[in-house]
Amino acid sequence: MKKIGKKAIVALLSTTLILTGCGGGNKDGKKEDTKNVDEAEKNKFSTIVENDEKAIEGGTLQAVIATESAFKGVFSNEFQEDAFDSQLNDIALGALFTTDADFNITNDGAASLELDKEAKKATIKINDNVKWSDGEPLKAEDLIYSYEVIGHKDYTGVRYNADMTNIIGMEEYHNGKADTISGIKTISDKEIEISFEEVSPSLLVAGGGIWNSAMPKHYLKDVAIKDLQSSDKIRKNPVGFGPFVITNVVPGESIEYLPNEYYYKGKPKLDKIILNRAIPTAVVEGLKGGKYDVAILMPTEIYPTYADLENVTVLGREDFAYSYLGFKQGKWDSEKDEVVTDPKAKMADVKLRQAMGYAIDKKAIGQEYYSNLRVEATSLIPQLFKDFQNDDIKGFPYDPEKAEKLLDEAGYKDVDGDGIREDKDGKPLEIKFLSRSNGEEAEALSEYMMQEWEAIGLKVTLSSGRLVEFNSFYDKIKADDPDVDVYFGAWSVGSDPTPTGLYGRDAAFNYTRFASKELDTLLKNIASSKSFDLEYKNNAFKEWQEYMMDEAVVVPMLNYYEVLPVNKRVKGLDWSRGGTNSLSWEKIELTAEEPLK
């Protein structure tokens, strides 16, 4: 979600793009093309580059990261906090586990994982070949050090969460009552054992509970934990076990990566990677002019400007994010730390919520506003989690007639004949809508949505009378501002789609403040140990999704795509999900001395 919020400033530069006449023109043409796009079109993107040319020896890859702002450059998985740094780290730091396309851990990476469900213990074994970029072998103490740093009272990052406290002895360590974490044991130099309070299927998913990275203890142990984040050992000369090593950094501007000669999967094929940053419009020009080979985190808002370049292949894949309409149905009880649903809330009637969902043509929004790089979402599980998708769940397909019928049934009738429905008691009904001012389309989009609601007879007005910026938006929904009934939010879920943290009764991020006994049970089923059985798990997810749709707790709006423009001289690049979920940088080759123009 953070990533989505940061895109706001793209608006300014996209406007300038049109002013200077650099490709703003074909935008309208694009919209026409997309009229007849059906479901089959969703997978129009490839995730692998095809290049049959003979590769040259080595070569320098010119990468660029598309951002308005200087990157922070926190080269540590334990400390980094944003999408940009996470991309930079991906090239150098390395991940412990490889996964299949559904993010289930497969045991062929830098380490393997074995879970003993009965004993509630996990054993992690390090692959013997894995070495840090300074030549030292990856050891058990390095794995443990990650936990010790994250759990430490002086730790300055944000990774200390429920996954960490699920480890036995973590809280005692965190509170300073113990010097070590009692639940983590060294079995040998290459093996550790972790004991958990509770085991859930999440533990077997990358990013789902077992830390997927390690810290070079031999290198970092002399730095006090409170100083780690700003230390040169992390900000300038990080040591990792990924395919490349960060050898030079100009803070906020550019990074030089050289091959990690100790990389456990063999020495990478490139001689060097130079990564610069540039504003998105400039990146488009650079792609055109053959200045860049790979453009990371390219905003999809300006997709039409780089969709059809002759020297560039645009790869694409489904993103982890979805946007949704949230209906405020209660308050947060900060004493008890749980949601209190108010049956008398303005949005308490399920039919009203459903009607608002059916009234919006999500497919059209994706086509008209986002060049089809956002598509109608039918559930609260992003489409890339194929296992949990279910064709029976249709979400809220555009059906204004059904919406009107639902409102009629629920008793929202137009009593005074002004075309606007009154509430069940015949009193005026005004629904307050909160929306963010992110991206150039935000204004038009919220106007469009309010018109659609008006068409079914609902008076919806903007809360605070205008779109609000990111911080105010979350301040308002977090504080359960009475001036907000409906809001247009988005979540980026990460590789573990378990929804408890977003919709559970004791989840602070449950911003709709809806909770019910049924929902509690359904969420518990997903996380229960029975869910180790895949069929049970899929079914639990399905039941939960059905419930969420029936109750219209939130209305899923759009799923996101992410794209990666790649110059046609690049060979061997694989952006598919699975593996280490990175770009497989070590396999990349080039087939020409300079990027093609």
Place this chain on the structure above:
Amino acid sequence: MWKTVLRRVLFMIPQLFILSILIFALAKLMPGDPFTGLITPDTDPKTIEALREAAGLNDSILVQYGRWITNAFKGDFGVSYTHKIAVSSIIGQRAGNTVFLSLFTIIMTYVIALPVGLLAGRYQNSIFDKIVVIYNYISYAVPTFVLGLVILFLFGYQLQWFPTSGSVDVGVTSGTFAYFMNKLYHLILPGLTGAILGTATTIQYLRNEVIDAKQQDFVKTARSKGVPVSKVYSRHIFRNSMLPITSNIGMELVALISGSIFIETIFAYPGIGQLFIQSIGSRDYSVITALVMLFGVITLIGTLVSDILMSVVDPRIRLD
């Protein structure tokens, strides 16, 4: 004069004190805080709350202000919430770039504007003058970001003569001559953009002053005494015409050191202006407050320098 300077410097203390209260209060009044942007389903709200508590953001605003101002007096502006390094070092990194860019821009501006403005004034209504006037109107009217993008696309991406982003290439050893030249190379496009925009005002001022001065009695006197025309221009008119420029130079420096958000953004040049805007966006209080204080100090010093320069250039103006 020194007495006045000292008085002015002493008077800066209460001014800065009031500024510090204002900026601190305004920064805290903004919705959200540095941790609002960190919410993802994987972060624990309790962790964020703990970080907030540890950062002292839950204390009353008076306590927070007291803590901040005491530390600021000791020269400690804290740690940036977003960049996670000391505020002084993040500002240091960026300020170097900005000062370098500003100096380059100012030098370029005057190298272009002084001769052009003087000649245009001297040969008023000539073809040269008309071209200059047209140039002035255009460069005055074109917004920074349009000019910046045009220059970037033309010289950076089409002709590929100059680098398109950053302040220096990665891998050049800091401190060497090659490093300096590389930095200079990166400066040319953003510097040129700033200079083209800066010349408009300067040329206009100078041209008008020269035209005015030509009608002045002292010029007529000099001419009637038989002083050669070129000497009249270089001695009498030039010095007088420089007055408004001089009074402006202090403030121009201030504006440049505060950075140019547009130029820095377009050329992905990490300077102060961009840092300021980003810090506001991410509610990086420690950087925002430190930067505003810095701008405050520079502005006060800038006006003082302007006044001193004025008294040097124009003997009629005395500081006391």
